[in-house]
Amino acid sequence: MTIPTPVIHVDGVTRRYRDLRALDDVSFSVQRNTITGLLGRNGAGKSTLMRVLTGQEFPTAGTARVLGANPVENSGVLQRICFISESQRYPDSFQARHVLTSAPWFYANWDTDLADRLVDDFRLPLKREIRKLSRGQQSALGVIVGLASQAPITFFDEPYLGLDAVARQLFYDTLLADFAQRPRTIVLSTHLIDEVSDLLEHVLVLEQGRLMLDQDAESLRGSASAIAGRAAEVDRFAEGRRVLHRDTLGGLATATIAGALTAADHRAAAAAGLEIAPVSVQQLIVDLSRNAAQNPPEVSFAEERGA
């Protein structure tokens, strides 16, 4: 029997900066050859977590293992990692061609044809100083390196800041097509949750440094419902259920309710004149984040569902 072994295993990782806990006792695993979304609000700890996993930052407590080993100063592990950071810095006077010339020296699986094609598709100027490129063009450079590196584990941290919708779609299409041909492990952090939700197989959500959600994307879709109707009926329906968010407008209310609804629930809702709508992954995460901000997450959504 073959058991899946995680390529990334994080156990109790905490990163403190003086009185700030950028990461607070975070534990999770990422399975080989999956696309994982690392989601969360600004300052939630996504970038810090990625820097810990790529040996650029050091945990205050806990352990992070990548390909079975501590990534810090581990050349064997790091050679199989590509980390595309939204805040990547380049030496002064560097041009995109310098980056694309030197990248193959460090990524053994570098795909020159793919890189060339993407340079054309993204219309990336190769002979202009990187600091003079637009935010979107700088992001395109990172995306090209991340895709062409063909690294067994690729981290994309907010890879498409400033990219227009066409360029973002190009990124998704290329990533999916390439992933289908050459599966590898991708960890992607983003704010554009709805845009990538169909891409993701697994979702991790950080909130103020803590892991709020660790769940496969399939089970997350349709795992909450929005109930709308007269406030009294909505409240009656929601009684005894976990309400993630509630809005009222006059006598009407909308409540986001966690957990899959049964056929009986649907009949009861219809009888009460309530409308039921699926909640998008993005809306679910927004509601969970707001809920967690008001009530510190003593139980994660995933744990509750698994119970």
Added chain:
Amino acid sequence: MTVIDFTPTVSQVSGPNRVVKVLRLHLVNRMIYLGIPWIITAVALGVSIVVALLIAATVPAADRQQALEGMSYSWAGLSALWYMAVVGVQTVASAFPFALGFSITRREFAAGTALAYLVIAAINATGWTILTVIEQAINDSGVTFHHFTALWFGSSNAATVWLSLFSLQILVLALASAVTAVYVRWRVIGMVVLWIAVALVALAVVSVIVLTGTGENLFAWLASFSVAGLFAALLVPAALAFALGWVALRWAPLRT
């Protein structure tokens, strides 16, 4: 039960090869390490030539030779050396985070950077020494002109000139890198502590010399060194500075 193994799908590259690749990474944009130093060299040489021509055209014949000899105090030949301080700062401030983005370890970066410094200093020193030797030949032929043959270079042989230029570059690169590495690691607090420590060490050394009356002996001891020996000795503080830089970078988090 078998556990999935992590047989690399990527061919592994050995440590020394990675170090050489860091050297290549430093040189992928040759303008930074070699282009600008030689632009500075060319401009400074051009300025010296214009000054010499102005002297020849305007200073009375009686004073002309003395004025031309006066150019040997210009230090203009070393002008590109000070740019090396900028290179040392840039290497740590921007090439270091860039290299880590390419999944290079800190150890590989430090070793590759040390190698790059040695190679670049050797190339520059060779070029400047050749120009010094040419200038010595011009002076020997009776035309007085001092740009590279300033300071101790006028009477030194080519090997001593080369060693001087090489050691000075390495020292400037290492010191600038070390100070920047301390800043990258500990920020302003690091700077304050570093400069207080430097001041205290300097004060302690001067105090010991003054209180023990060993100043004369010290200068006599230094004077016993050859020029080449003195400049070779500069490689010791350079190595210490590089070690300090490494200690700072070893655990420096990559901040954004």
